[in-house]
Amino acid sequence: MTPPQRQRRYPREEPPPKPTPAPAKEKEGDGKQPERLYVVAGSDDGERADLDLVTLIVANAEPPPSATPEQTALLRLTITPLSVAELSAYLNLPYSVMTVLITEMLTAQLVTARAPIVRQALPDRSLLEAVMHGLQRL
Amino acid sequence: MDFKGSDTIPGPRSEDQLPHTAQAAVKIVIVGGFGVGKTTMVGSVSEIKPLTTEETMTQAGVGVDDNYGSETKTATTVAMDFGRISITEQLVLYLFGTPGQERFWFLWNGLFEGALGAVVLIDTRRLEVSFDVIGRLEERGVPFVVAVNTFPDAPRYPVADLRAALDLSAEIPIIETDVRRRAASRDVLMTLMRFLHSLAMSGALR
Numbered sequence: 001m002t003p004p005q006r007q008r009r010y011p012r013e014e015p016p017p018k019p020t021p022a023p024a025k026e027k028e029g030d031g032k033q034p035e036r037l038y039v040v041a042g043s044d045d046g047e048r049a050d051l052d053l054v055t056l057i058v059a060n061a062e063p064p065p066s067a068t069p070e071q072t073a074l075l076r077l078t079i080t081p082l083s084v085a086e087l088s089a090y091l092n093l094p095y096s097v098m099t100v101l102i103t104e105m106l107t108a109q110l111v112t113a114r115a116p117i118v119r120q121a122l123p124d125r126s127l128l129e130a131v132m133h134g135l136q137r138l
Numbered sequence: 139m140d141f142k143g144s145d146t147i148p149g150p151r152s153e154d155q156l157p158h159t160a161q162a163a164v165k166i167v168i169v170g171g172f173g174v175g176k177t178t179m180v181g182s183v184s185e186i187k188p189l190t191t192e193e194t195m196t197q198a199g200v201g202v203d204d205n206y207g208s209e210t211k212t213a214t215t216v217a218m219d220f221g222r223i224s225i226t227e228q229l230v231l232y233l234f235g236t237p238g239q240e241r242f243w244f245l246w247n248g249l250f251e252g253a254l255g256a257v258v259l260i261d262t263r264r265l266e267v268s269f270d271v272i273g274r275l276e277e278r279g280v281p282f283v284v285a286v287n288t289f290p291d292a293p294r295y296p297v298a299d300l301r302a303a304l305d306l307s308a309e310i311p312i313i314e315t316d317v318r319r320r321a322a323s324r325d326v327l328m329t330l331m332r333f334l335h336s337l338a339m340s341g342a343l344r
Contacts, residue, residue: 008276009273009274089191115162118251119254131225138183
């Protein structure tokens with residue numbers, strides 16, 4: 001029996017431009033959470049912080065009296081570091097809404113972001129070795 | 139969700155909290171067709187119960203969508219499961235299982251761009267499902283290994299035949315696995331890490 005055949009591809013000359021997720025425009029009655037998302041995220045006009053799925057977020061302080069319920073929830077979750085992806089999962093908010101909420105909180109200095117280690121053209125061997133050691137202990 | 143009762147906000151169990159010392163995270167993406175075992179693999183090695191992050195794909199994306207939803211639908215929710223492995227007190231590894239269609243990748247900014255590498259999980263009963271995703275990874279220069287999730291009724295091809303069928307160069311590892319087993323999934327990740335390490339070594343020698 002012969003498997004189907006694929007044709008190899010090669011790196012593009014220029015990497016595709018970084019996608020910027022289009023802000024979800026609210027439409028009456030669309031989706032499961034109409035209108036609500038906009039309220040949670042506040043103004044969507046501003047710049048978003050450069051957040052990754054695995055940027056670790058840490059609360060700077062107890063929720064101030066002025067904090068919104070969403071901010072309070074996020075501050076309680078981030079007493080210890082937690083990734084943006086985990087926050088999105090626990091708070092049941094779409095990733096794009098999560099990044100807007102966190103951007104606001106970073107601006108207000110309610111939380112701190114710990115940037116991820118991303119792939120480099122020349123990978124950091126000691127990092128790869130650390131990951132291997134960690135996996136071996138599983 | 140009602141945030142007003144914030145005492146009842148779900149969150150990590152105390153044993154699932156990261157230590158304060160956690161400084162940075164890295165990620166690996168597990169990509170493959172529907173039902174190939176991505177979530178099973180994430181779950182078998184993750185230290186936390188796999189979680190799900192969702193994103194809403196709005197009109198623009200749905201317009202080119204030929205598999206999901208109806209033409210009249212204006213928004214589709216796409217879910218991605220992920221898990222976590224603490225590497226050291228400072229370093230955390232996240233594993234994301236994502237659908238093979240590239241249009242979904244854009245929903246999570248930097249999903250592949252920042253990943254250390256990818257695992258392409260394949261099912262030999264539907265080998266062609268993986269063709270496009272492998273091509274996309276090649277085009278984007280994302281290093282990857284191929285893991286064959288062995289299903290009992292799936293055809294077994296010699297690795298050399300698979301390599302030829304997938305048109306993969308000799309250095310790209312292909313391994314058979316059973317992602318239901320933690321040790322097997324761990325070995326897939328180790329294979330990826332060793333491959334990345336070999337790339338780092340050869341890059342350094344160049």
